[in-house]
Amino acid sequence: MTFEVTSEFVEKLSKLIELRKDSAIKKLFEDVHYADIAEVLDEVDFDEAIYIIKLLDSEKTSEILTELDEDTRLRILDNLSAKEIAEEISEMDTDDAADIIGELSAERQRNVINALEDIEHAADIKELLSYKDNTAGALMAKELVKVYETWTVAGCLRRIRGQAKEVSRVHSIYVVDKKERLVGRLSLKDLIVAKNDQKIADIYISSVDAVNVNEDDEEVAKIMSKYDLEAIPVVDDNNVLLGRITIDDIVDVLKEEADRDYQLAAGLTQDVDSDDSILDLTKARLPWLILALFGGFISVSILGGFGDAMSKFPELFFFTPLIAAMAGNVGVQSSAIIVQGLANDSLRGSLFKRLLKETILSLFNGLILSVLLMSAGMLILGFNFNVGLTVAISLISVIILASLIGTFVPIILDKKNIDPALATGPFITTSNDILGILIYFLIAKLILGF
Amino acid sequence: MTFEVTSEFVEKLSKLIELRKDSAIKKLFEDVHYADIAEVLDEVDFDEAIYIIKLLDSEKTSEILTELDEDTRLRILDNLSAKEIAEEISEMDTDDAADIIGELSAERQRNVINALEDIEHAADIKELLSYKDNTAGALMAKELVKVYETWTVAGCLRRIRGQAKEVSRVHSIYVVDKKERLVGRLSLKDLIVAKNDQKIADIYISSVDAVNVNEDDEEVAKIMSKYDLEAIPVVDDNNVLLGRITIDDIVDVLKEEADRDYQLAAGLTQDVDSDDSILDLTKARLPWLILALFGGFISVSILGGFGDAMSKFPELFFFTPLIAAMAGNVGVQSSAIIVQGLANDSLRGSLFKRLLKETILSLFNGLILSVLLMSAGMLILGFNFNVGLTVAISLISVIILASLIGTFVPIILDKKNIDPALATGPFITTSNDILGILIYFLIAKLILGF
Numbered sequence: 001m002t003f004e005v006t007s008e009f010v011e012k013l014s015k016l017i018e019l020r021k022d023s024a025i026k027k028l029f030e031d032v033h034y035a036d037i038a039e040v041l042d043e044v045d046f047d048e049a050i051y052i053i054k055l056l057d058s059e060k061t062s063e064i065l066t067e068l069d070e071d072t073r074l075r076i077l078d079n080l081s082a083k084e085i086a087e088e089i090s091e092m093d094t095d096d097a098a099d100i101i102g103e104l105s106a107e108r109q110r111n112v113i114n115a116l117e118d119i120e121h122a123a124d125i126k127e128l129l130s131y132k133d134n135t136a137g138a139l140m141a142k143e144l145v146k147v148y149e150t151w152t153v154a155g156c157l158r159r160i161r162g163q164a165k166e167v168s169r170v171h172s173i174y175v176v177d178k179k180e181r182l183v184g185r186l187s188l189k190d191l192i193v194a195k196n197d198q199k200i201a202d203i204y205i206s207s208v209d210a211v212n213v214n215e216d217d218e219e220v221a222k223i224m225s226k227y228d229l230e231a232i233p234v235v236d237d238n239n240v241l242l243g244r245i246t247i248d249d250i251v252d253v254l255k256e257e258a259d260r261d262y263q264l265a266a267g268l269t270q271d272v273d274s275d276d277s278i279l280d281l282t283k284a285r286l287p288w289l290i291l292a293l294f295g296g297f298i299s300v301s302i303l304g305g306f307g308d309a310m311s312k313f314p315e316l317f318f319f320t321p322l323i324a325a326m327a328g329n330v331g332v333q334s335s336a337i338i339v340q341g342l343a344n345d346s347l348r349g350s351l352f353k354r355l356l357k358e359t360i361l362s363l364f365n366g367l368i369l370s371v372l373l374m375s376a377g378m379l380i381l382g383f384n385f386n387v388g389l390t391v392a393i394s395l396i397s398v399i400i401l402a403s404l405i406g407t408f409v410p411i412i413l414d415k416k417n418i419d420p421a422l423a424t425g426p427f428i429t430t431s432n433d434i435l436g437i438l439i440y441f442l443i444a445k446l447i448l449g450f
Numbered sequence: 451m452t453f454e455v456t457s458e459f460v461e462k463l464s465k466l467i468e469l470r471k472d473s474a475i476k477k478l479f480e481d482v483h484y485a486d487i488a489e490v491l492d493e494v495d496f497d498e499a500i501y502i503i504k505l506l507d508s509e510k511t512s513e514i515l516t517e518l519d520e521d522t523r524l525r526i527l528d529n530l531s532a533k534e535i536a537e538e539i540s541e542m543d544t545d546d547a548a549d550i551i552g553e554l555s556a557e558r559q560r561n562v563i564n565a566l567e568d569i570e571h572a573a574d575i576k577e578l579l580s581y582k583d584n585t586a587g588a589l590m591a592k593e594l595v596k597v598y599e600t601w602t603v604a605g606c607l608r609r610i611r612g613q614a615k616e617v618s619r620v621h622s623i624y625v626v627d628k629k630e631r632l633v634g635r636l637s638l639k640d641l642i643v644a645k646n647d648q649k650i651a652d653i654y655i656s657s658v659d660a661v662n663v664n665e666d667d668e669e670v671a672k673i674m675s676k677y678d679l680e681a682i683p684v685v686d687d688n689n690v691l692l693g694r695i696t697i698d699d700i701v702d703v704l705k706e707e708a709d710r711d712y713q714l715a716a717g718l719t720q721d722v723d724s725d726d727s728i729l730d731l732t733k734a735r736l737p738w739l740i741l742a743l744f745g746g747f748i749s750v751s752i753l754g755g756f757g758d759a760m761s762k763f764p765e766l767f768f769f770t771p772l773i774a775a776m777a778g779n780v781g782v783q784s785s786a787i788i789v790q791g792l793a794n795d796s797l798r799g800s801l802f803k804r805l806l807k808e809t810i811l812s813l814f815n816g817l818i819l820s821v822l823l824m825s826a827g828m829l830i831l832g833f834n835f836n837v838g839l840t841v842a843i844s845l846i847s848v849i850i851l852a853s854l855i856g857t858f859v860p861i862i863l864d865k866k867n868i869d870p871a872l873a874t875g876p877f878i879t880t881s882n883d884i885l886g887i888l889i890y891f892l893i894a895k896l897i898l899g900f
Binding site: 031033035042043069157160161188189192193207225226227228230247248250251254255258259261262263265266267268272273274275278281282285286288289290292293295296297299300303304307310311314315317318319320321322323324325326328329330332333335336337338340341344346347348354357360361364365368369372373376377407424425426429430433437 | 711
């Protein structure tokens with residue numbers, strides 16, 4: 001359980017590889033979980049990783065490959081022949097197999113599939129590869145336990161013993177009619193509790209949740225977590241049973257979704273981790289920074305436009321970063337609440353009510369902050385009353401505007417079927433910076449009259 | 451599957467409640483999933499929700515209660531007697547029961563537990579309530595299927611039929627010795643495939659992952675998703691089997707963790723959704739805004755300190771929001787990558803290497819952005835070369851510093867066992883704003899010599 005990749009372990013392993021002590025290496029990994037071996041492979045030199053993959057049994061290495069980081073896996077697969085990859089693939093469930101083959105070039109894909117000995121397995125993988133990314137079809141596995149409604153319990157148990165060997169986890173047994181259409185489900189428990197001569201048709205549960213093969217994977221995740229399902233069958237438009245999705249796949253979908261939202265909020269355009277190359281990291285980071293720079297430029301121009309006020313009211317210019325920062329922070333808070341509400345389907349009530357509530361809320365927060373600001377500004381920094389008042393009124397106005405923008409931009413994006421998470425982070429801070437500064441100086445002009 | 455809470459449905463329901471058509475209401479909900487009924491209860495008036503809860507069978511309402519939003523649930527439970535709550539609780543699995551009782555006041559907790567008829571169930575719930583929040587013990591359920599290693603397969607199947615009725619999902623059958631210590635596991639499949647007269651001791655799998663009852667729940671989630679487990683047994687320090695955690699509980703833990711990180715990054719101190727009261731929303735939002743205001747104040751003072759430069763170089767002050775915004779954005783990007791790396795345990799390599807990489811990366815990004823800035827500033831806005839150079843050099847320096855702060859603050863917090871997600875969002879933007887502005891003016895002073 002508590003295996004840790006220590007530097008002693010890695011050193012020992014390196015030495016064994018250097019000395020080509022194959023049996024000792026095998027023994028070293030004997031009781032180590034494949035997920036842990038995958039971590040070891042991330043730590044050792046690349047040549048050593050290849051050596052280990054070629055040395056261990058494909059039963060073990062196929063599992064290791066599915067656990068590896070995509071980059072590392074691709075580099076390793078580049079060093080294997082199509083036949084060697086096919087051997088690994090033949091040990092995998094169809095969903096993992098399709099995911100990994102899908103990462104290869106079109107030509108390699110064909111070669112690997114042609115090298116597979118089990119024709120049925122190959123056909124299943126080809127079918128899975130044909131579904132669009134991020135659909136139920138791309139997520140499902142072909143492995144499932146299926147019985148016909150006309151079978152008896154005894155016959156069922158006999159055949160399940162055969163089918164179940166290929167299915168690592170039996171969540172539900174799916175019942176189909178003679179046209180392969182899904183009609184119901186059974187649990188192993190139901191089968192064990194039933195009498196041997198009963199017909200499946202008499203004992204199955206006919207209410208069975210299923211998703212269409214073209215359903216969006218995030219929607220499938222929502223359905224499965226809402227209804228607490230551990231597996232869900234996937235059907236085509238004619239209700240023919242095609243595959244099943246299990247909850248561990250959904251855990252991955254949920255994680256990816258959460259990671260992506262988090263990254264968008266932080267201004268990263270693609271999934272990167274800190275070990276990626278500087279080029280990849282730049283690709284993820286630079287677009288948003290250029291957007292922010294462009295936005296910054298607009299604020300420079302706005303400030304330049306009000307430059308004449310500088311000689312009379314220099315303090316005004318000291319407050320611009322404060323106003324901009326508050327606008328940005330308020331905007332991010334509001335948009336984050338909405339983005340999460342949209343993700344959890346928990347937004348209710350009319351737009352008008354929301355507008356009213358957000359306005360009252362930000363008025364309330366704005367008042368507290370303005371009082372703090374005015375008293376501190378006048379008492380500590382000794383600004384004159386009019387400047388203090390200008391900053392305070394601007395702060396309230398900016399907070400209200402920023403929270404309204406933060407609230408409604410994601411709602412509008414969502415209505416237009418654009419990922420609302422795009423509206424968080426740099427996008428909202430940049431636009432709120434600009435608007436905040438503009439409003440601030442307009443109010444200042446009104447009150448101070450420069 | 452695709453039940454939608456329509457306004458027609460809610461209207462029809464309201465009318466039926468008004469007319470006290472109890473059997474029609476029951477019929478209306480007959481085929482509706484409890485998770486959907488929970489959504490309906492969120493939509494209708496509160497009195498109507500109470501009416502529905504009191505009307506439907508406790509078998510159904512107990513499930514509905516577990517699905518409700520905590521606020522709504524508490525309000526409903528406030529309207530039920532201890533005995534009525536006990537009836538609901540008696541239909542629930544121990545983990546859900548303990549979660550819901552745990553939300554009540556200490557006195558209500560005692561009353562409800564005393565009102566439970568099933569003494570064993572009550573004792574189980576009391577045990578679960580005794581574990582600390584966010585531990586494996588607080589997450590687990592007492593329901594599981596357990597067999598002794600001395601039993602035969604046939605005896606096992608017979609007894610499992612009894613135990614399994616109480617356990618909604620049988621993931622694994624846990625094998626214990628006569629001192630109740632966990633020694634291994636079995637799947638239902640293994641049992642079905644085995645011969646009737648075989649001993650459990652001969653067929654069980656002795657390698658079984660387990661977690662200690664005091665283990666942190668996020669750690670349990672990591673273990674279960676790393677090793678692709680659908681259930682994990684929980685043991686005490688003597689390896690005595692206490693309960694089990696299933697993957698659907700882990701889905702909730704992962705979701706909560708992701709939500710909390712996201713909220714911290716957005717500057718929200720507690721879990722709020724947009725339907726919460728203005729007071730709750732203020733409590734979540736105001737602390738970070740006050741922090742940002744305080745930070746803004748520091749930047750006002752810094753700018754004030756360099757106020758003398760204003761007459762000679764007014765343009766400098768136009769660029770402060772731009773510099774501050776870039777510092778904030780870069781800081782958030784860097785910290786988000788680290789926070790995610792820490793959450794996924796994927797940070798590898800030495801701190802020095804990371805420092806070097808982050809510096810090169812930000813130097814590279816900074817150069818591109820500075821060239822863009824200088825050319826735009828001089829060509830479009832017509833600034834003089836020295837001011838352009840000052841802004842450009844400052845931008846590069848600020849980007850490097852901001853990315854280093856964004857990288858190392860979360861790492862340091864994590865080493866000190868503080869949630870690194872605290873370092874994202876307003877905290878990093880505010881401190882980077884201040885440092886960015888300070889550095890900018892120091893460099894300006896050096897180059898322009900005011």
